[in-house]
Amino acid sequence: MEDRTILLQATGLAKTFTLHNQGGIRLPVFDALDMAVCAGDCLALVGPSGAGKSSLIRCLYGNYLPQRGSIHVRHREALVDIAAVHPQMIVEIRRHTIGFVSQFLRAIPRVPAIDVVAEPLLARGVDAASARDAAAAVLARLNIPRRLWNLAPATFSGGEQQRVNIARSFVADFPVLLLDEPTASLDPDNRNVVIDMIVEARDRGAGVVGIFHDVEVRRAVATGEVRMNVERDAA
Amino acid sequence: MSMPREESLLEVRDLGKYFGRTVGCESVSFDLxxxxxxxxVGESGSGKSTLLKCLSAQTAPDRGIVRYRLRDEDLCDVHALSEARQRMLMRTDWGIVHQNPRDGLRFGISAGANVGERLIAVGARHYGNIRTEVTDWLQRVEMEQSRMDDLPGTFSGGMQQRLQIARNLVTQPRLVFMDEPTSGLDVSVQARLLDLIRTLVGTLRIACIVVTHDLGVVRLLTHRLMVMRGGRVVEQGLTDQVLDDPQHPYTQLLVSSILPV
Known part of the structure; x- marks a missing residue:
């Protein structure tokens, strides 16, 4: 039987930016948004630029603060509302449950790529040798040349940095994955590797939410869509 | 609000400190x-250093309470402890990394002695063991062993700061206060020191309160953030949330004022 456990669910979610230092301008992004991701799902967020796709992903990660609504995530068998928990709990949820691939790697100066990738495992208490082995395996799969592993990613090309970023979130088998344009700066070969990795994550029962501008990638990985539109200017 | 299951280490309630009619800090409450x-974070005069001094028992607050969980699991009112017990706490369970190494190191004794002294203060007596432990710690802060017997005055600013960290961490404290730990250093040295602090604090699971005006330091090092202005906390939350989606006008101003590189 198919496993339809809900892993992540947003209900009545609303996000508005208020720019206090620019005359208090209010920028509504989305309102009354509902979505649910079950084990094995990959939901693609679809809509034009400015529709709030990245903002939604960031809300789901606890990085942006929604004005209304709830975001329940299944964390250690219980549903926890990210929009209402103590920040320390979000740190814990990110350590064990939700992985996030942002559009750009925020590289920590001077830390070698392999350690950047191993970090999520170390944070969970995995021993250093096993964490490095696992990191090496993902870096190899994503075709990062071995000679780069012990260098800090700050000097890498855009595509290499993005692959380090992807490796970091796929090394730890997160139950929920949030992907903001994971294949944007990748060549076709590496794009296909990432497609395979997303499909494998789905197959092991992860719930995925992603922004995939590349139609081929979206076709290959998505099992459903959430359509988003640009909020109209207030009259 | 769902709270973490583990017991807190520090509980601060309604802390206030006044200098005549001037507010040092006011109505500060949080758990760590x-x-x-x-x-x-906050600009000069925001009350962040006053807060740090009240928290670390260097200054008595005018109101409010700071409770610390001792190793026997009892919460104690830090400011109600006798001076002797406060000093003991600072030598054993706490560390303080000062902005200026001159405030945290003894310049008249060698680098090794600066680290070993803290061990002796908590009861270590065996010379060989102390020497081994000191060597180990100098290695962990990436200092050459050959410099062990040199005076701190002969070191660069970055090395002095690393020595200060070794001196503080050698007794395995559970709580470390840091006051602008990297602000006196060249940028090239800052990154290395920050990574070192991040790694040590992470692997040893040390709780830390870091006061700084540098938002880059905060993003790299901290889980949670409090923004202070005029002695009050105007916003607090998960560090990346406060920096990426600031809610308070002052935080928005701070974040938008960072010069792009």
């Missing part, structure tokens, strides 16, 4: 958990 790194 083991292994958690809390950043406190």
């Amino acid at each position: 958990w083991p292994g958690e790194v809390l950043g406190v």
